[in-house]
Amino acid sequence: MTLSVTECLLAASREHHDLDDYAGELSRWCTGCGDNAILAALQRICRDEQLAPERTVFVSGIGCSSRLPHYMKTYGFHGLHGRALPVAEGIKIRRPDLDVFVNTGDGDCCAIGTAHWIHAIRYNMNLTVVMHDNEVYGLTKNQTSPTSPRHLTSNTTPRGAYLEALDPVSTTLAVTNVSFVAQCVDWIPELVHDVISAGFHHKGFSFIRILQRCPEYLDGHFDQWKSDPERILLLRHEDGVEPSPELSRIYRNQIVHDPADLRRAQEIASDRDPIPVGVLYRNDDVPCYEDTRRADRHYGPAEIGQALEAEFDRFAIRPANNNHDGGGR
Amino acid sequence: MGNTTLRPQTAPAGTTPIEVDEHVIDVVSDSGEGAQKCGQSLAAIAARSGNGIWTVEIIPAEIQPPARSIAGASGNRVRIGRNRVTNGGDAADLVVAFNDQVLAGRVAAGELKPGCIVLLESMWRDDPDPAIAAGYVSVHDALVADGHPVYEIPMEAECLQIVADARRGKNMFVLGLLCHVYGLDTELADEQVAVALAKKGAAVVETNQRLVRAGWQWAAQHLDVHFRIPATPPKQPQIVVSGNTALALGVMASGMEVCAMYPITPATSASHYLSEAFERVGGLVHQAEDEIAAVNFAIGASYAGKCAVTITSGPGYSLKQEAIGLAVMGEIPLVVIDVQRGGPSTGQPTKAEQGDLLSAIFGSHGDAPKVVLAVADIEDCFYSVITARKIAEAFNMVVVVLSDASLANAQQPFQRPQFDPEWLAPPIDQSPVPDGLAPYDWDDRTGLAHRFIPGQPGGMHTLTGLAHDRDSKVAYDPEVNEDAIRRRSLRLAAVARTLRPPTVTGDQDGDLLVVGWGSTRGAISEAVERVRADGHRVGALHLKFLQPLAPGIGDILGRFDRVLAVENNWSDRSDDPIVDEDNRRFSNLAWLLRARYLVDIDCWGQVRGQPLRPGAIAHAITARLDNERRTRR
Numbered sequence: 031m032t033l034s035v036t037e038c039l040l041a042a043s044r045e046h047h048d049l050d051d052y053a054g055e056l057s058r059w060c061t062g063c064g065d066n067a068i069l070a071a072l073q074r075i076c077r078d079e080q081l082a083p084e085r086t087v088f089v090s091g092i093g094c095s096s097r098l099p100h101y102m103k104t105y106g107f108h109g110l111h112g113r114a115l116p117v118a119e120g121i122k123i124r125r126p127d128l129d130v131f132v133n134t135g136d137g138d139c140c141a142i143g144t145a146h147w148i149h150a151i152r153y154n155m156n157l158t159v160v161m162h163d164n165e166v167y168g169l170t171k172n173q174t175s176p177t178s179p180r181h182l183t184s185n186t187t188p189r190g191a192y193l194e195a196l197d198p199v200s201t202t203l204a205v206t207n208v209s210f211v212a213q214c215v216d217w218i219p220e221l222v223h224d225v226i227s228a229g230f231h232h233k234g235f236s237f238i239r240i241l242q243r244c245p246e247y248l249d250g251h252f253d254q255w256k257s258d259p260e261r262i263l264l265l266r267h268e269d270g271v272e273p274s275p276e277l278s279r280i281y282r283n284q285i286v287h288d289p290a291d292l293r294r295a296q297e298i299a300s301d302r303d304p305i306p307v308g309v310l311y312r313n314d315d316v317p318c319y320e321d322t323r324r325a326d327r328h329y330g331p332a333e334i335g336q337a338l339e340a341e342f343d344r345f346a347i348r349p350a351n352n353n354h355d356g357g358g359r
Numbered sequence: 360m361g362n363t364t365l366r367p368q369t370a371p372a373g374t375t376p377i378e379v380d381e382h383v384i385d386v387v388s389d390s391g392e393g394a395q396k397c398g399q400s401l402a403a404i405a406a407r408s409g410n411g412i413w414t415v416e417i418i419p420a421e422i423q424p425p426a427r428s429i430a431g432a433s434g435n436r437v438r439i440g441r442n443r444v445t446n447g448g449d450a451a452d453l454v455v456a457f458n459d460q461v462l463a464g465r466v467a468a469g470e471l472k473p474g475c476i477v478l479l480e481s482m483w484r485d486d487p488d489p490a491i492a493a494g495y496v497s498v499h500d501a502l503v504a505d506g507h508p509v510y511e512i513p514m515e516a517e518c519l520q521i522v523a524d525a526r527r528g529k530n531m532f533v534l535g536l537l538c539h540v541y542g543l544d545t546e547l548a549d550e551q552v553a554v555a556l557a558k559k560g561a562a563v564v565e566t567n568q569r570l571v572r573a574g575w576q577w578a579a580q581h582l583d584v585h586f587r588i589p590a591t592p593p594k595q596p597q598i599v600v601s602g603n604t605a606l607a608l609g610v611m612a613s614g615m616e617v618c619a620m621y622p623i624t625p626a627t628s629a630s631h632y633l634s635e636a637f638e639r640v641g642g643l644v645h646q647a648e649d650e651i652a653a654v655n656f657a658i659g660a661s662y663a664g665k666c667a668v669t670i671t672s673g674p675g676y677s678l679k680q681e682a683i684g685l686a687v688m689g690e691i692p693l694v695v696i697d698v699q700r701g702g703p704s705t706g707q708p709t710k711a712e713q714g715d716l717l718s719a720i721f722g723s724h725g726d727a728p729k730v731v732l733a734v735a736d737i738e739d740c741f742y743s744v745i746t747a748r749k750i751a752e753a754f755n756m757v758v759v760v761l762s763d764a765s766l767a768n769a770q771q772p773f774q775r776p777q778f779d780p781e782w783l784a785p786p787i788d789q790s791p792v793p794d795g796l797a798p799y800d801w802d803d804r805t806g807l808a809h810r811f812i813p814g815q816p817g818g819m820h821t822l823t824g825l826a827h828d829r830d831s832k833v834a835y836d837p838e839v840n841e842d843a844i845r846r847r848s849l850r851l852a853a854v855a856r857t858l859r860p861p862t863v864t865g866d867q868d869g870d871l872l873v874v875g876w877g878s879t880r881g882a883i884s885e886a887v888e889r890v891r892a893d894g895h896r897v898g899a900l901h902l903k904f905l906q907p908l909a910p911g912i913g914d915i916l917g918r919f920d921r922v923l924a925v926e927n928n929w930s931d932r933s934d935d936p937i938v939d940e941d942n943r944r945f946s947n948l949a950w951l952l953r954a955r956y957l958v959d960i961d962c963w964g965q966v967r968g969q970p971l972r973p974g975a976i977a978h979a980i981t982a983r984l985d986n987e988r989r990t991r992r
Contacts, residue, residue: 110682
């Protein structure tokens with residue numbers, strides 16, 4: 031507390047952050063859990079971007095995914111089930127100077143928090159939202175989620191899930207003001223990094239769905255895709271992600287997809303076999319709610335006092351200027 | 360027509376006004392006929408003359424109720440007094456009705472005093488629809504039979520001499536009538552019309568001023584109704600606003616910068632005004648997708664900045680409970696304003712009730728200590744929000760401010776506030792956190808901790824709704840969990856240490872103490888004064904802080920033979936056959952005080968959707984005292 035502002039600035043400017051600077055507690059996720067790949071990608075992005083840990087906030091709801099902030103050494107907010115997005119919006123509204131990430135799961139985002147998800151797309155605040163989608167409830171121990179495939183057996187659907195899965199990517203693409211949608215699978219770490227990084231660089235609400243493995247409750251669920259690179263469709267574009275030559279040698283099933291093309295993105299979005307990965311949609315021209323609201327203005331006591339006096343004037347009853355006593359004339 | 364004995368066509372010359380201490384005046388019309396503007400203007404003129412006033416909006420529950428319907432009455436009740444007026448009073452002394460059906464609704468609701476003077480639009484008597492004409496005659500005759508002086512006034516015909524659409528003029532004609540009846544200055548009326556209609560341009564102002572004068576002249580020529588309510592012109596500048604506007608002004612004056620809300624009656628008008636004005640002090644209103652989003656948005660804003668506020672009513676408050684628990688757990692300052700309405704469930708959205716006290720205190724699962732305070736009148740709405748913000752940030756706590764529908768749309772003048780920079784929240788701390796300081800470095804004695812705000816170097820931690828230790832690490836350890844709960848609880852004791860003992864008005868000891876909270880303060884003290892005038896030794900205690908309770912209350916309760924909690928919420932009636940002392944459900948505050956002070960506190964209340972009236976309270980007090988006397992004998 032004794033540092034001067036100048037000293038602080040100097041200290042900040044000479045500080046270089048390496049990966050360890052972003053590593054919080056050791057993760058408690060299961061071995062083989064896809065959340066680990068997302069965590070690694072996020073820490074790399076923080077390092078690559080040299081984000082100041084004190085100006086970075088990871089916000090989450092409840093679920094396996096939502097433990098992630100504890101494993102970062104930034105500010106974190108581990109709130110209520112389904113409510114990460116409104117908290118993140120509240121943070122961002124007056125603190126656009128902070129980089130805000132949101133980690134949410136398929137239950138958190140697409141079940142209990144659905145209203146907030148839909149409206150967050152519409153607000154289009156500058157948030158990087160990673161939706162960890164393992165297609166099952168993990169933390170509460172194996173229940174069917176909205177993204178679970180039909181016929182999946184779980185503790186709540188022992189005779190198989192009754193309903194078709196909800197598709198979060200198609201849904202997001204259908205909402206007013208959608209500005210960034212990407213998808214990836216946890217077993218291609220390089221691409222997980224690249225799509226989240228593209229989302230981070232997009233100014234607006236970046237929705238990134240990561241299909242991830244749950245070795246505990248859905249062991250082998252993604253094996254057929256994981257073992258066959260042909261069943262992954264890599265979307266490449268200079269405005270999206272460009273895979274490295276090494277990656278292209280493995281994942282040869284590629285198409286050029288212009289993220290500006292919303293109609294094409296909507297066609298691709300619901301494909302499950304092959305799974306499309308990359309940036310589906312990007313539109314840099316959608317206004318951000320925090321900019322529209324011009325919320326970063328800060329008023330001092332003098333300005334507030336003056337404005338308040340003007341409000342009081344509006345409601346003032348001036349005393350009558352002669353000695354009316356309420357009697358008749 | 361034979362029994363319409365009281366239809367004087369000319370006023371007896373030189374009628375002396377009858378001097379009265381106060382009058383309750385109702386102006387009722389169909390929605391859209393402007394009775395509210397008439398009532399508000401009357402109140403403003405009286406206030407400028409130096410009378411005490413209190414206005415209550417008469418609001419139909421529907422947006423466009425059918426014309427001429429019993430449930431469709433829209434308008435204003437104005438209580439004008441010689442002295443300061445602290446509540447809406449009892450029933451009306453004089454009512455102006457634009458049609459017989461809205462009047463019938465007021466009669467059925469018991470809003471007219473015996474002998475209440477009625478000024479009634481007479482056009483319906485000659486309506487071409489025989490059903491309407493018959494309805495008018497029936498209401499009229501019943502009122503006359505009940506002993507009401509009824510004056511039939513051709514409002515429509517008189518207004519048509521000045522404007523083409525009398526629906527847009529009648530209210531100002533009536534304003535002129537009332538100015539004459541109460542001897543109010545027409546120059547003040549002219550000024551008031553100019554202020555109220557300034558936005559509509561000079562031509563509209565001029566027309567309306569003509570209407571006011573026409574009403575005044577009609578009354579001078581035809582009415583023998585003339586009252587005088589002595590007034591003392593105010594020496595200090597005053598402002599007159601509704602309770603909800605006062606809450607909103609309080610938000611602006613507290614230095615809070617974010618209000619997140621979802622529309623809900625009767626709280627929304629606070630956000631309407633804030634939506635218009637908040638940006639002028641650098642704030643903003645966020646209309647969220649639902650109540651849960653609103654409170655979480657406010658929590659996010661508070662976590663990363665200055666304390667934020669969310670404004671709601673009962674159903675919204677219920678929805679916010681889980682998030683309020685999160686703010687308690689994370690020690691995030693937050694102001695929650697609950698403008699209560701009739702409950703449970705959707706209940707009576709536009710009606711008054713004080714039913715949320717216990718859910719405000721005990722709501723949210725687990726042990727979630729929070730500060731709960733209630734506003735007593737319009738002025739208090741303003742200052743309470745400033746106080747709430749200060750407590751929230753000083754103690755890192757949730758502060759719930761309870762208002763209710765009886766204050767939401769009521770108006771009362773109060774001394775114009777003098778802006779004090781001390782009201783404002785300080786800038787947020789962005790300085791580096793010294794080494795070794797933990798995010799929950801709870802003080803051993805008070806449970807208070809620092810608050811690390813994003814942007815502060817060295818303060819990085821993950822705030823969590825899970826049980827956690829001083830470092831904000833998830834805690835499964837029994838010791839750590841219990842210790843954290845203890846320290847969060849201690850902060851309420853710390854707040855209590857800052858409170859002063861409340862004062863008793865009326866008798867300081869004696870037969871009966873009436874205890875109340877929130878919007879009933881004015882009505883209770885008025886009732887107590889009436890009962891004291893009858894020779895009873897009765898005191899009134901009003902509690903602003905409901906959690907924690909201020910010190911010294913136990914001593915006060917002990918000075919009286921009996922204690923009666925008076926509230927606008929439900930308590931079982933002792934005379935219901937299956938109700939006894941083992942199963943009787945008490946009113947909210949009675950539960951609280953009985954548990955805290957081990958005093959056998961009785962309770963009385965109503966849930967009629969209306970503010971408690973001083974007359975009804977006085978009656979209840981007297982009944983309790985008489986009953987006591989009988990049992991003693």
